[in-house]
Amino acid sequence: MPHNVATLLDPDAAPLADNERLKRESDFLRGTITDDLQDRTTGGFSPDNFQLIRFHGMYQQDDRDIRAERAEQKLEPLHNVMLRARMPGGIIAPEQWLAIDRFAEQFTQYGSIRLTTRQTFQFHGVLKPDIKDMHQVLNGVGIDSIATAGDVNRNVLCTTNPVESALHQQAYEWSKAISEHLLPQTKAYVEIWLDGVKAKTTEEPILGETYLPRKFKTTVSIPPNNEVDVHANDLNFVAIAEAGQLVGFNVLVGGGLAMTHGDTATYPRKADDFGFVSLENTLAIAEHVVSVQRDWGNRANRKNAKTKYTLDRVGIDVFKAEVEKRAGVTFEPSRPYAFTTRGDRFGWVEGIDGKHHLTVFLLNGRILDYPGKALKTGIRKIAEVHQGDFRMTANQNLIIAGVAADERAQIETLAREHGLLDDTYSAQRLHSMACVAMPTCPLAMAESERYLPRLIGLVEELLAKHGMAQEHIVLRVVGCPNGCARAMLAEVGLVGKGPGKYNLHLGGNRIGTRIPKLYRENIGEDAILDALDPLIGLWAAQRDADEGFGDFVIRTGVVAEVKVSKTDFHA
Ligand code: HEM
Numbered sequence: 334m335p336h337n338v339a340t341l342l343d344p345d346a347a348p349l350a351d352n353e354r355l356k357r358e359s360d361f362l363r364g365t366i367t368d369d370l371q372d373r374t375t376g377g378f379s380p381d382n383f384q385l386i387r388f389h390g391m392y393q394q395d396d397r398d399i400r401a402e403r404a405e406q407k408l409e410p411l412h413n414v415m416l417r418a419r420m421p422g423g424i425i426a427p428e429q430w431l432a433i434d435r436f437a438e439q440f441t442q443y444g445s446i447r448l449t450t451r452q453t454f455q456f457h458g459v460l461k462p463d464i465k466d467m468h469q470v471l472n473g474v475g476i477d478s479i480a481t482a483g484d485v486n487r488n489v490l491c492t493t494n495p496v497e498s499a500l501h502q503q504a505y506e507w508s509k510a511i512s513e514h515l516l517p518q519t520k521a522y523v524e525i526w527l528d529g530v531k532a533k534t535t536e537e538p539i540l541g542e543t544y545l546p547r548k549f550k551t552t553v554s555i556p557p558n559n560e561v562d563v564h565a566n567d568l569n570f571v572a573i574a575e576a577g578q579l580v581g582f583n584v585l586v587g588g589g590l591a592m593t594h595g596d597t598a599t600y601p602r603k604a605d606d607f608g609f610v611s612l613e614n615t616l617a618i619a620e621h622v623v624s625v626q627r628d629w630g631n632r633a634n635r636k637n638a639k640t641k642y643t644l645d646r647v648g649i650d651v652f653k654a655e656v657e658k659r660a661g662v663t664f665e666p667s668r669p670y671a672f673t674t675r676g677d678r679f680g681w682v683e684g685i686d687g688k689h690h691l692t693v694f695l696l697n698g699r700i701l702d703y704p705g706k707a708l709k710t711g712i713r714k715i716a717e718v719h720q721g722d723f724r725m726t727a728n729q730n731l732i733i734a735g736v737a738a739d740e741r742a743q744i745e746t747l748a749r750e751h752g753l754l755d756d757t758y759s760a761q762r763l764h765s766m767a768c769v770a771m772p773t774c775p776l777a778m779a780e781s782e783r784y785l786p787r788l789i790g791l792v793e794e795l796l797a798k799h800g801m802a803q804e805h806i807v808l809r810v811v812g813c814p815n816g817c818a819r820a821m822l823a824e825v826g827l828v829g830k831g832p833g834k835y836n837l838h839l840g841g842n843r844i845g846t847r848i849p850k851l852y853r854e855n856i857g858e859d860a861i862l863d864a865l866d867p868l869i870g871l872w873a874a875q876r877d878a879d880e881g882f883g884d885f886v887i888r889t890g891v892v893a894e895v896k897v898s899k900t901d902f903h904a
């Protein structure tokens with residue numbers, strides 16, 4: 334089937350988006366990246382290569398804080414790249430950690446390692462002359478960044494679950510297998526960054542020569558924890574276990590959170606349940622959800638290109654039947670499961686294998702040495718002695734996993750000495766999250782990561798005022814409506830609209846199965862607090878036992894429930 338069949342299915346068919354041209358002309362993602370790398374008259378890449386390096390896991394950025402100053406000095410913006418690694422399931426070994434710690438220290442503009450909401454790490458501010466070395470350093474410890482951005486299947490998530498170690502191991506192996514199966518076949522990454530031998534790529538059997546219409550995200554989750562936020566992802570494998578052994582997956586398709594301000598044809602949308610598949614059919618189903626989206630996704634309008642819009646356009650049943658036909662597999666009825674939580678369990682837990690696991694909280698996932706809290710040094714010192722591994726959670730935190738009983742005390746001491754364990758953090762802090770936004774993200778309209786600490790303090794004050802200091806509201810802030818910190822699955826979601834201005838959404842739930850509705854538009858801090866204050870007061874006074882804030886505002890009609898995004902979200 335031709336890849337532009339979308340034009341047949343889409344009555345509003347329009348010329349293909351320019352990204353389609355550049356993918357097709359790129360010679361399987363090579364473009365002229367190598368030439369650009371050698372051009373030292375600029376720190377940036379040409380427009381086409383600017384897009385293509387994303388498929389290799391990098392975004393060209395610049396420091397927005399110093400843009401104006403540099404322009405005054407007649408200098409181009411301080412171009413650099415952000416790198417995002419491919420780490421299925423977020424597991425990283427101590428020796429790998431030590432290598433990325435060294436690199437961040439020496440070669441990144443900010444010296445930080447940032448754990449992301451999709452279980453990997455990012456370096457920010459790598460200059461052109463160091464890019465190739467960066468890939469070689471990573472390769473030296475078995476890490477790559479292939480397909481962590483761009484129109485491809487990105488880093489595959491897996492619930493961290495340190496307790497049920499056997500089940501986690503099986504689910505984790507599937508997240509790796511799915512990641513490998515859906516990876517681009519082109520050798521462009523190896524050639525360009527690792528000086529691999531040029532080997533002509535002749536086809537991309539799964540992704541096709543123009544790759545996917547838009548980014549594509551996959552998870553493997555282990556109920557009852559919805560840490561990965563299945564409804565933020567295109568393709569989700571929900572683990573179904575019998576007697577602690579994985580037997581297959583319920584498959585959920587078509588989640589996604591991004592939208593565009595002022596464009597009601599865009600909306601955050603939950604994933605739909607397609608049914609159960611056994612393990613032997615898992616890769617075939619993964620491949621053909623991707624292949625149907627590859628062929629049917631809209632390649633004319635990138636704002637309408639994600640799987641969620643394809644499903645709403647062709648119909649869930651039609652999409653599902655096509656996947657079944659291509660995979661030669663029929664979905665069985667879904668098996669029962671329930672999500673009851675999304676949060677991380679901080680502190681120590683003991684796994685059924687007798688190993689101990691310590692989850693530490695990292696605000697915004699930003700690992701750096703702060704005054705009085707040398708987080709980065711602390712993790713380095715732990716990595717120097719740790720025999721197990723580290724797991725990055727989808728909530729931007731870190732698990733020091735697989736600690737033997739007699740090594741527990743040593744790890745705990747190091748964690749405490751470096752501010753990695755702080756028993757004074759409020760429940761509110763532990764349930765708050767922000768995307769990067771300023772100064773590196775070119776799309777940011779408002780502050781997010783840098784604003785979150787202040788906002789948490791203010792919400793803590795409101796909770797305390799109403800006698801709810803021990804309580805929490807799942808609070809997420811994003812600097813623009815793309816939604817990288819998954820605000821569109823929060824109980825209170827703030828979406829950047831302009832400097833200091835946000836849209837306030839209410840009514841998601843604690844387990845991430847409801848999209849919050851717009852409550853106030855384009856408001857600043859005072860108005861945000863004025864809106865929340867009386868509602869928290871009502872919640873404190875009238876809540877049903879243990880009722881979350883999001884459930885309360887829906888039950889009492891403060892906002893209408895978003896049931897079907899296409900019709901309800903903007904209503
Ligand atoms: C059209 C939609 C989107 C665009 C154009 C976009 C673009 C970007 C950019 C440019 C960054 C880099 C920011 C920086 O590190 O300086 C970023 C970070 C990130 N994005 Fe997105 N994004 C989109 C939607 C999403 C969504 C819906 C999710 C998750 C559900 C997501 C997950 C992430 C993650 C995990 C990061 C890393 C930093 C973090 O943890 O906040 N993105 N995105």
Ligand code: SF4
Binds near residue numbers: 770
């Ligand atoms: S939500 Fe917007 S501002 Fe925040 S990191 Fe994503 S693209 Fe940037």
